[in-house]
Amino acid sequence: MAALVAGLPSGCFHCAEVLPAQAPTVAVDGVTRAFCCDGCAAAALWIRDAGLSQYYRLRRDEARRVSAEEEDFSAWMQPEILAEHAWAVPGGMEIVVLSAGLRCAACAWLVDQALMRENGVLDVTANAATGRIRLRWNPSAVDLSKLLQRLGALGFAPVLATGTARERTRRREWRRDVLRLGLAGIGAMQAMMFAEALYLDTAAQMPVATRDFLRWTTLLVSTPVVFIAGWPFIAGLLRGLRERSATMDVLAGASILLAYFASVVETLRGGGQVWFDASVMFVFLLLTARQLEQWARRRATLCVDALAQRRPVFAQREEGDGTLTRIATAKIRVGDVLRVDAGDSVPADGVLLDAQAALDEALLTGEALPVLRRRGDPIAAGSNCCERPLRLRVVRVGGDTRLAQLVRLLEQAQTQRPRLARAADRAARQFANGVLIAAVLVFGAWWWWQPARAFEVVLALLVISCPCALALALPAALAAATDALARRGVLVVRADAVEVLAAVDTLILDKTGTLTDTRLARDTVQTFGGMTCDEVLAIAASLQGDATHPLAAAFRAAAASGPELPRVASGTGQGTGPIAEPGAAEQAQIPCGLRPGLGIEGCVGGRHYRLGRADFAAARDDDGAVWLGDGQTALARFSVEQQLRANAAAAVATLQQLNISIEISTGDSAEAAAAVAGQLGINCWRARQTPEDKLARAQALQRAGHVVSMLGDGINDAPVLAGASVSFAFADGAALTHRAADLVLTGNALAGVAHSIAVARRTRRIVRQNLVWAATYNVVALPFAALGWVAPWLAALGMAGSSLFVVLNALRLSRSHT
């Protein structure tokens, strides 16, 4: 059985990615397993030899692909980085790092075990829920970079956390919240016990001394619950009073304090009844609902933190004598000569010093394919260097760069975004007004009829109309909705995102990277010289190796989607040989190379190939397509095009069914935009848009009364994401967009937008039902309370019952609908 599994590998045993023609193998637990690359194989080998292979049995998610090249973590050892991210503890230092690969409890266990084996490690706590690894080490016994390398080699490549101060605040807040909730739970249950004793005295036979003893004890137990656990509500009340706005917080805080102080007064003067239990139950129920909502959102924020992929950022400055020095990006000065490695992003605006260079500006401008820059051309910070290292002279730094301008635009847009009135706050205002008017009328009536009981009855009335269910209505529904969305790969980052989303009527879409991918159309591959389509694709993918630009990714994807992968004879030199034969990699590398602006050449299976422009690869005239050849004769022609994402059409159709009007706004050319809009049936599109244009368009729509949502992935979209009423970013988009967006989409992206809007609308419906129910309950209870007929136990039962109804109604949201 096991041998059968190993004989028919469906994907890499470690990361489940597609297997190459010659997959390296490792025997794990007595079964031979195949791996996609040497990196994964080495990780599995290490895990097996460390005796940790039960990880593979216990994990729920596949690991991430392990890069075959060892990442260099020496930059982490720089004093500036350590000063900001690590702190001293007894016996050594402590640092918190993030890892996007930390997905399940088994991963956390593996990280713990792996790092504890290293000398000089004092303590490790990996937390899969937060994606964080807390590491305590002794700097004199081991280098931090060695430990981080171990993490990287297992597929948990660490990235910088958000800084010591924020990490510590985060932990302090979490503990404070758990403490409050625990205290409220323990205290409220105990206060209920004593209140029960008082309730059971239905015939009022209890001696006054016993009754007062029990009341004073309840007072003792309730006080910390109200003032420590219930502090967020009291603080909300004070804030609301200062700002003179009647919000739900004011209502909740006022009710808690009212029930508490009314009970204190009745205890002191030996009055008819006390409501300590109502006060503490309110604190406990409301705190639970709020914490659930906050924790659901906090989980989302933590995931987004890991997506930002913060690494120590250094630039390489070329000194007068040609040597390179690593300097912090803050130390770059105008006039410096910098070197940027392939795959790195450009740290400052400058002019190119090399003859030519290819730059990926997709995130900055929306241009899909790498652009060619020549000597003296300007290069913008934030663009990615493709293919090979480049040199540039800095002309602008810091706040003057294009990137910094976009960040300023983003911040400005964020302050100007229109606010929607929250339904719950409106309900709270109406409710508070209604209850106050009723209280005045009732007090007047009793004063006229039976002045001795007036105070007592009005107090009872105010406590019984305690709007517990009303206050629960919103947080309970939001918690359920946030959770339901997270399960579908939509992370809700900002608090009122779901509410605003329900009101959205216009959606602006970016084109490049959002609606389209750079894709190689398999069915348009032409081959010459008798090779099959799959063979030429495999060769092309091998030549591209691990390059990161969109075209290389397109070749890899096309090769991987083939029905069966062709066998390329002998080692390919791209890390696909068995792990035992590292020599294979060396043969192929000598003639390999990138020819900027032309293509790439190298050896696959002993033959020399060129891939790129027609004149370079096959000695023909350039026709815009990508050719594979040996420099003289052509072997294949690939046409590369912007293709719609697989689910784009379906997602757009679903959105249109939801009565959302859709616009395309792109930095790309008019033809490209028109083609995509035509294919999707979208009437409105704008091409060649700068970030400022996009933002202006969104704001114009908002002024016209529309609630505008935006979906984008590039740095050029960040300002409009911040300015839209509610916005979506992609998990694999630029880090700046995560900062600007309210929701982050992982996985099957476009479908997530329609799904979120549908869930948001259902949430709005359920919140409304809840508000109506809660108000009805109070309206019915009010007359009885006004007549002085409601016993405290009945009031408590009614309150708990209506709250339960509201919570159960909200939970309907987490039941999966499609």
Place this chain on the structure above:
Amino acid sequence: MTILLLLVPLAVLLLAAAVAAFVWAVRHGQFDDLDTPALAPLLEDAAPPLQRHAD
């Protein structure tokens, strides 16, 4: 019902003890990770943490 004079303060004392224990647990990070420890019973501890001092 004089026994209440003993039992009620006793209950309050126990309550105080429970709260103190809870506060101690939270402050010592017992609630920081609510997911990973669920896996602990399933694992045979391949390498007891002490082993690293030996090598």
